[in-house]
Amino acid sequence: MLIVKKFGGSSVANKDRIFNVAKRCIEDYRAGHDVVVVLSAMGDTTDELIALANTINPDAKKRELDMLLTTGEQVSVSLMAMAMQALDVPAVSLNAFQVMMHSTSRYGNARFKRVDTERIMHELDSRKIVIVTGFQGVNKYDDITTLGRGGSDTTAVALAAVLHADKCEIYTDVDGVFTADPRVVKTAKKLDAVTYDEMLELASLGAKVLHNRSVEMAKKYNVELVVRSSLNRSEGTVVKEGSNMEKLLVTGVAADKDTVRISVIGLEDKPGTAFAVFNTLAANNINVDIILQSVGREGTKDISFTVASEDLQHAIEVLNANKERLTIQDITWNEKVAKLSIVGAGMMSNPGVAAKMFESLYNSRVNINMISTSEIRITVLIPEEDIEKAMNAVHDGFGLGA
């Protein structure tokens, strides 16, 4: 069996943890399996390197930042190889150049285009554990790129896909994917399995267990993922194609506080005004999430929408700069809001789910500002102060508790 195992930065943060990971990998190796290990940089290394770069040049070119950051994973993989060698197991570390992880050119946020297998297969054939730097690629200029935060998950999935791995295990510091954040919802239960689509919705809604792009790639190449803890032997959560599993009505509840509602008021009520607003925002790389249009006073219309908190200032600037052209009379915003979502592949065929969610919120006296839905997700915007109460109410309402 060929197993790809990915460990995050906290799993390799110090000597003891490095040896802990080494031993776990060696168990599989000694059982006769081929083992490929993908590692992130140790502990807070990436943040420390970013801070170092900022002292030199806060506007450093992303190419140079990638050149700097990728040293972090190279340190972890070489130390891991040394640890395995200390345990008398042949191991070899490889960086993105050595594997040839071809990526797009975009520094800081590259995507894999093609991953060569020759070197890894050669090392596996000589019965070595192969340890690969996560998070990094090489573009067509032979320059080093990074995949953006959490990119090591994507490295693991990409390798699992091209190597036709039998398993791709993503190790983290939680036991798997939960019905809700266990720190907020005490009755939250670990899920045995979720579909790719559910995982995608959960990931994009604030469940920080898996990097979103890695799930997209796993879905595309049908790589079965297991999310599990590096700290214990818990079985974890399997992420796989939905057709193979019992479809739960609702799989999980997720919350996202990093959102803000913006309202543009008094737009001319004629075709194209809404389009012009969102077109202007998109041209400035501002992603808009939930949208609500309502009738305003005296033949005008109002539009409310949410953006990520970090985009608020930029969005306001852009809207102000185009106020006249967009026929906006006034701009208001509210930062004290949060998104609450329920996700479940079974939702598609069950029309009563939304009503059930709204009932739970009503019973807890939580006011709903906006609503947005997808095939397997319902999201509501509520006051930020109510988010924990609301999460618990909805979690209980659907009987997700352990």
Next chain:
Amino acid sequence: MLIVKKFGGSSVANKDRIFNVAKRCIEDYRAGHDVVVVLSAMGDTTDELIALANTINPDAKKRELDMLLTTGEQVSVSLMAMAMQALDVPAVSLNAFQVMMHSTSRYGNARFKRVDTERIMHELDSRKIVIVTGFQGVNKYDDITTLGRGGSDTTAVALAAVLHADKCEIYTDVDGVFTADPRVVKTAKKLDAVTYDEMLELASLGAKVLHNRSVEMAKKYNVELVVRSSLNRSEGTVVKEGSNMEKLLVTGVAADKDTVRISVIGLEDKPGTAFAVFNTLAANNINVDIILQSVGREGTKDISFTVASEDLQHAIEVLNANKERLTIQDITWNEKVAKLSIVGAGMMSNPGVAAKMFESLYNSRVNINMISTSEIRITVLIPEEDIEKAMNAVHDGFGLGA
């Protein structure tokens, strides 16, 4: 003009020094020159990484150690590029993979085989300052190698050679090459120029200004080197072919305390016994320096030789293990010795130099244990406690003082 400038770890140890180096390079760039910069790892990074590796595995494979250590230079070059960009100068950092610095396979002590120029020339053509990682290469397996301590000097010379640079400047924390270590000999004078051969002798005798292999390579490819300070504007010392320069009788005085004398006593006085001793040592990778053979008691012979201090224990073990076969009756050693050398290209045609040296030592009551000479060097082994007195005496004797 194409200029290669190499800066050591202490020159890039912190933010201020990085900007200091950046500004010096930018001066040449703004004057219209093409500038290639070679950097070592920041400050004590290499030592810290070695210490880190030792906590994981003191017997780590050198391949993995090289993978680890080479991150140090990658950090310096990316930070330097950021610093130059902060000063509004286009700059790009390149590692050994990106330049393609082909080396032999020997990890920890590789040598360059071939260095590609295409990428560097391309970046220079687009008027960028090119910053290259020193100390590292890539072998035929696509694995990262290091050149051994001080290898960044060699990187600079190799690049100067293949790029046909007009200048190769080696920046250090001293003003250049001196007639003797200025910390020991107060009257020591900076030399304006030395020949490659003189520099080689001085380097191998303890003058730690230049990596020996870099001087060999500079000689082979006729790369004119300038050794100068990164801390001031002093002109430095030119290292070049001897034919172009006035030959000084004696160029400099060097001392080396890291030496120990070993004596093997009572060998059978027949052909081949000395050969057997040195053959055995060589087979165990122990380099022998000065050798002295003398007649022992009762038809036997004694042989004394010097080895580096770090090899003492190993040498004694090897000799003891082969005592019978080598017909050794007794082994003694003395760690309290030091080598004193004078070097000068003019020595070859001046037979009185040795006598002058011995006279200076005699006048200072310094006892000579052993003597060794080359065409441009005379070395004596003396008691370690006399080394500073002896250096000053010889330095004065040849009138080398400022």
